[in-house]
Amino acid sequence: MPRATTARPKRPTPAQLAPLASRQTASAPLLPQPLLERLLAVAMEKGGEFAEVYVERALTTAVVLEESRIKSAQSGVVQGVGVRVISGAKVGYAYSDDLDEPALLRAARTAAMIAQGGGSEQSFKVSRTPSPSYYKVAMPLAEVDVARKAELVLRADKAARAFDRRVKQVNGTYADNTKRIAVANTLGYYTEDTQDLCRLSVQVVAEGKNKERRTGFFGGGGRVSFSHFDSFTPEQVGQEAARQAIATLGAAECKAGPQTVVLAPGWSGILLHEAVGHGLEADFIRKGTSLFTGKVGEKVASDLVTVIDDGTVANSRGSINVDDEGMPGERKVLIEKGVLKGYMYDTLNAKLMGQRSTGSGRRESFKSMPLPRMTNTYLAPGDHSPEEIIKEVKSGLYCAHFGGGQVDITNGNFVFEVSEAYEIEDGRLGRPVKNAILIGVGPEALKNVSRVGCDPMPDPGLGTCGKDGQSVPVGVGLPTLRIDNMTVGGTKVS
Amino acid sequence: MNNYEQLAKKIVQRAKKKGAKQAEAFLEVGRQSSCRVRDGEIEDLTEATSKGVGLRVITKDNRLGFAFTSDFEPSSLDVFVDRALQLAQTAAPNKLNGLPTAKELGKAGETGELYDAAVANLAGDWKIKSALEMEKAGKAVDPRITTFASVGAGDYVSEVYMASSEGLSGGYAGTYVYLYASPVASENGQLQTSQWVDYKRFLGDLETPEMVGQEAAKRAVRMLGARSVKSQQVPVILDPLMAASFVDNLSSAADGNAIYKNSSIFVGKLGKRLAPESVTVVDDGLLKRGLGTSPFDGEGVATRRTPILEKGVLRSYLYDSFTARKAKAKTTGNASRGYRSLPHIGTNNLYLEAGTRSPEEIIREVKSGFYVTAMLGSGANPVTGEYSRGANGLWIENGELAYPVQEVTVAGNLLQMLQDLDAIGSDLQFRGTVGAPTIRFKQLTVSGD
DSSP states (O other), rough: OHHHHHHHOOOOTTTTOOOSHHHHHHHSSSSOHHHHHHHHHHHHTTTTEEEEEEEEEEEEEEEEEEEEEEEEEEEEEEEEEEEEEEEEEEEEEEESSSSSSHHHHHHHHHHHTTSSSOOOOOOOEEEOOOOSSSSSOHHHHSSSSSHHHHHHHHHHHHHHHOOTTEEEEEEEEEEEEEEEEEEEEEESSEEEEEEEEEEEEEEEEEEEEGEEEEEEEEEEESOOOTTHHHHSSSHHHHHHOOOOOHTTTTTTEEOEEEEEEEESSSGGGGGHHIIIIGGGHOOOOOOSSSTTTTTTTSSSSSOOOEEEEETTHHHHHHHHOOOOOSSOOOOOEEEEEEEEEBBBBBBHHHHTTTTTOOOOOEETTTTTTOEOOOOOEEEEOOSBBBHHHEEEEEOOEEEEEEEEEEEEEOOEEEEEEEEEEEEEETTTTEEEEESEEEEEHHHHHTTTEEEEBSSBBBSSSEEEEEEEEEEEOOEEEEEEEEEEEEEEEEEEOO | OOHHHHHHHHHHEEEEEHTTTTEEEEEEEEEEEEEETTTTEEEEEEEEEEEEEEEEOOOOOOEEEEESSOOOOHHHHHHHHHHHHHHHSSOOTTTTTTOOOOOOOOOOOOOOOOOHHHHHTTTTTTHHHHHHHHHHHHHHTTTTTTEEEEEEEEEEEEEEEEEEETTTTEEEEEEEEEEEEEEEEEETTTEEEEEEEESSSSSGGSSOOOHHHHHHHHHHHHHTTTTOOEEEEEEEEEEEEHHHHHHHHHHSSSBHEEEEEEEETTTHHHHHHHTTTTEEEEEEETTTTTTOOOOOOTTSOOOEEEEEEEEEEOOOOOOOOHHHHTSOOOOOEEEEEEESOOOOOOOOEEEEEEOOOHHHHHHOOOOOEEEEEEEEEEHHHHHHTTEEEEEEEEETTTTTEEEEEEEEEEEEEEEHHHHHEEEEEEEEEEEEEEEOOOOOEEEEEOOOO
């Protein structure tokens, strides 16, 4: 197998690589303001109540490593405009990836058709609204020399392979995105934001005795400057992915049925995201399809549980200066000491429900309508040390690392895949077990939270959340947590 | 030759002129429209057009570069071609990099029609009417249907054009039309939902809105009162929709990329018996009227019919041209892609062949077991074969569907599950590009109380 040293590519000089986004274009508006205003006027021609124009230009770069060499380097540009018109509870939406004025006017006219009224000739003026800044970067990620990005993946590969001889495969990816958005609407708002986002991730396959194979996965990033990887090093990423794969070699079958589970801090926060987060999004509440509908003020979790969704965390993957409707990102307490405080609103659902937007309107791209979504969702810390929490458990399961999760917001059933788990016996970690998955019903699981650690931890910047076919980056976080009587899906029936 | 086919050729020519040894352009143009309704009214309408092109280049020293753009301004396209070539300098040289040769591209097989003028020219209000009909039919099924999470209809017309320095030049157009309904049933404070969908190339093949709405409602209502069960090992039956997702899991174990990286439970098992004789799993890019049917794959290679498991024996992996070269095998025409990505291995129309037994008979033989109609989670890990998912459905007692079950998981190992496939239904159906009939496993672990 070729080693990294022989496969290292010749580095192009920065001058060879023409930057995709130069500083000059970065400050010019995405669309001229008079054109934005014209589009709004055309969108309102049929008598809509509200219109909005969303403009996006995203530059992406990715580097893929396989077999210790850079397999490919890639980049792309996607741009387009989405026009939304609201008339009562009805929404018209049209988009175009052609930024020619005639194509944009066509999109505005198409969206306008949702309203059936007569043609009122009205003009609209918007003015630039200043937005906060939670993720300034030293240099847009799109401008960072791609060879430096390749270097990260090569270093992660080397570290993963050096970790243990049983590491047989390392797949690495670095991907970033410099996205500029502009939102203007008929309320006169006009905001622009630049959102840089990156992620380095490594998957490892280890092979033990009798060809037993185990996998490990780790990575991270955020809305950060490229120098983030000076402290969150590719070596750490590679070693952690390798450690997970090696640690689970020889894992025993997991026992099926209810157990006391202890979740390690960090990425385990997706439990919160699935178990309660989605069920508190206003569209599901308005339609009465979430089991949290009408429960504000009620006890929905144990006293120990305080859940916060915060779009303003510095440099976090899920943070937003403004949402995709131009509303500023916010910090919202969703559940306080077990009591449901409120929901997450976009402007449409807020209007229909007589509430105000909580800056939760997000969309994957100009091709989609905004939906109420989470940003960074985490659990406030408690006062037990993680050691104490484990020591108190006579028999249970310690969940150290996690795959993905999914929820059915209507019946509340959620699952949460555990990629690295250990039996707990008499307060100590025992042997690793494989193929474990947790399943529960959101509010019931949260009522069974019996210990919350004093070790709050954000995830390293890995999460992508899917809803109605739209993916958006999110952050999650959790301190060490104990949940009693949690159903563990396993293969062994006692 | 239309403008887009010419544009793809021009991009390839420019890349060659700029020093690429080989170049390939993949261009997509789409037009879509969709509608959702709520309480007898339009909820939203969306209409759009989109386009984009991806360029793959191989340099003279065998490096791979890739760029994509949705910006077709001539000056932007020039920058994009240069960018693909510059990016290649970051990748490592690899002698196995290369586009499919004229021989590998092959001659396109007989796909039959892919384009339905009835879909392309659908009346503007067809979607609105259909969605309203679905909602109405669903509500009429049972008063406990209180609302819909979503109910809608849509269509999509797509054109694909490809050109390469190796002689590839071609394109095709296809249509897609779909209906979906997700009703909510409620009783005694419990809410239950279901997702039901039909998705076809031809309007005439699509189920009626009434059928989709009714089936969705029945599936939600019968889950009311669902509870967990004790952990146990029992026979498990997957309905056709859930069986299709199991078949999809199998295909990821047959992915040629996972094979050469030794990252699949199927490594070294070619020619071996993995399942009973009744099990045949096929990927067929030429299936008549199939949603995943096309004359060529994402790198221009003629699609074909590839049996993965034939009468229980592992017959083939799925390859694109790069992974085939790695494995010293031949591409199976399974390069899948959109314009924003390099080709990767995917399936065309993937299905488990129908058996001879009726689904009722398959259920009737089970004394105590689990009939699964919805699942949560991603399913199998093709590297380890571990399979573990959240499941909803109906408990079987003495051959009858007895009561609804939720908050449980089903778990097993893919290889063992294949061996344990002891009944296959005659009810093969496609609601997307993957199809399956009802299937039964002799025994899986159900985890619950």
